[in-house]
Amino acid sequence: MAFPKKKLQGLVAATITPMTENGFKKDWHQLFLNASVTCSQIKQKTCDCMNRQDLLPVTEEINFSVIGQYVDYLVKEQGVKNIFVNGTTGEGLSLSVSERRQVAEEWVTKGKDKLDQVIIHVGALSLKESQELAQHAAEIGADGIAVIAPFFLKPWTKDILINFLKEVAAAAPALPFYYYHIPALTGVKIRAEELLDGILDKIPTFQGLKFSDTDLLDFGQCVDQNRQQQFAFLFGVDEQLLSALVMGATGAVGSTYNYLGKKTNQMLEAFEQKDFSLALNYQFCIQRFINFVVKLGFGVSQTKAIMTLVSGIPMGPPRLPLQKASREFTDSAEAKLKSLDFLSFTDLKDGNLEAGS
Numbered sequence: 001m002a003f004p005k006k007k008l009q010g011l012v013a014a015t016i017t018p019m020t021e022n023g024f025k026k027d028w029h030q031l032f033l034n035a036s037v038t039c040s041q042i043k044q045k046t047c048d049c050m051n052r053q054d055l056l057p058v059t060e061e062i063n064f065s066v067i068g069q070y071v072d073y074l075v076k077e078q079g080v081k082n083i084f085v086n087g088t089t090g091e092g093l094s095l096s097v098s099e100r101r102q103v104a105e106e107w108v109t110k111g112k113d114k115l116d117q118v119i120i121h122v123g124a125l126s127l128k129e130s131q132e133l134a135q136h137a138a139e140i141g142a143d144g145i146a147v148i149a150p151f152f153l154k155p156w157t158k159d160i161l162i163n164f165l166k167e168v169a170a171a172a173p174a175l176p177f178y179y180y181h182i183p184a185l186t187g188v189k190i191r192a193e194e195l196l197d198g199i200l201d202k203i204p205t206f207q208g209l210k211f212s213d214t215d216l217l218d219f220g221q222c223v224d225q226n227r228q229q230q231f232a233f234l235f236g237v238d239e240q241l242l243s244a245l246v247m248g249a250t251g252a253v254g255s256t257y258n259y260l261g262k263k264t265n266q267m268l269e270a271f272e273q274k275d276f277s278l279a280l281n282y283q284f285c286i287q288r289f290i291n292f293v294v295k296l297g298f299g300v301s302q303t304k305a306i307m308t309l310v311s312g313i314p315m316g317p318p319r320l321p322l323q324k325a326s327r328e329f330t331d332s333a334e335a336k337l338k339s340l341d342f343l344s345f346t347d348l349k350d351g352n353l354e355a356g357s
């Protein structure tokens with residue numbers, strides 16, 4: 001494959017992994033069994049459980065059945081045609097390798113002929129797992145792979161990090177490779193600007209940076225020092241996207257594009273038309289919402305609840321150690337979305353009221 005492949009630009013939704021309630025139920029099942037004291041009691045209770053649908057030990061925790069509907073929602077309702085799968089929002093690091101493969105496959109299958117690009121995050125603590133996932137992404141026809149820095153036994157220098165990334169990229173030599181810079185979560189503080197210096201010599205498939213940090217000096221220098229390249233510079237802090245566009249961002253990956261994609265696309269359009277005051281109005285409006293939810297406590301669980309509410313597609317609970325968003329959170333977020341005109345009563349669809357319940 002010749003590089004660069006089609007350039008990744010515009011909005012990229014960091015997809016949520018829809019889950020069933022089974023993960024939570026299984027915890028209760030386990031607690032129930034732990035409370036038993038003798039083998040015969042355990043046997044009896046297990047038999048009882050086998051006869052109770054709600055306590056059955058179920059293996060399927062991912063709700064694959066809604067992914068097709070989710071693709072259509074992103075494309076038709078939000079105008080978002082690129083996705084980033086199994087990242088932070090998708091709880092990729094909380095899934096098993098087998099689940100990650102199945103999730104990736106489902107998005108690629110359901111996105112065929114509907115989505116422009118499907119990027120799979122394949123970062124893991126184990127190089128072997130990362131390579132397996134990279135190879136798998138290539139086999140299923142994904143459009144690119146992204147990798148975060150390993151965050152337990154960490155690379156301490158640029159060269160070590162590059163060597164790790166290079167090994168993963170080499171497992172999928174025909175796929176565009178993106179580095180996912182998210183230092184607040186990985187604890188790996190190697191500056192992106194430093195990492196990009198000479199990166200093509202080491203990773204010929206390198207095609208871009210997903211920059212989830214607020215250091216606009218670092219981000220700006222990544223753009224400035226690589227003007228000769230065709231890299232994609234994807235910004236990952238949704239509330240600051242306009243500033244990054246000014247710095248040269250070519251696109252954005254984020255959680256809020258799942259449900260605020262349409263609004264953010266209007267901001268991109270205003271920016272494109274050089275109507276900066278309109279673009280700023282949109283950014284401030286988006287900021288008002290994010291600022292509000294951040295003060296309540298905002299993360300992946302809350303994103304799941306908001307998306308369920310706005311789209312009507314059940315995203316289910318998060319996986320432990322994350323906890324479900326509270327009903328109070330969802331109610332407040334709903335009121336705020338309505339007050340900002342991001343959501344009207346007619347937008348609410350059947351099924352979305354279970355959000356955060």
Ligand SMILES: CC(=O)N[C@@H]([C@@H](O)[C@H](O)[C@H](O)CO)[C@@H](O)CC(=O)C(=O)O
Nearest residue numbers: 014087088089212236237238253254255
């Ligand atoms: C830390 C975090 O989750 N950041 C989000 C943002 O979209 C974030 O939710 C948003 O800017 C609100 O703060 C994305 O950068 C994450 C992301 O792209 C991913 O899920 O991989």
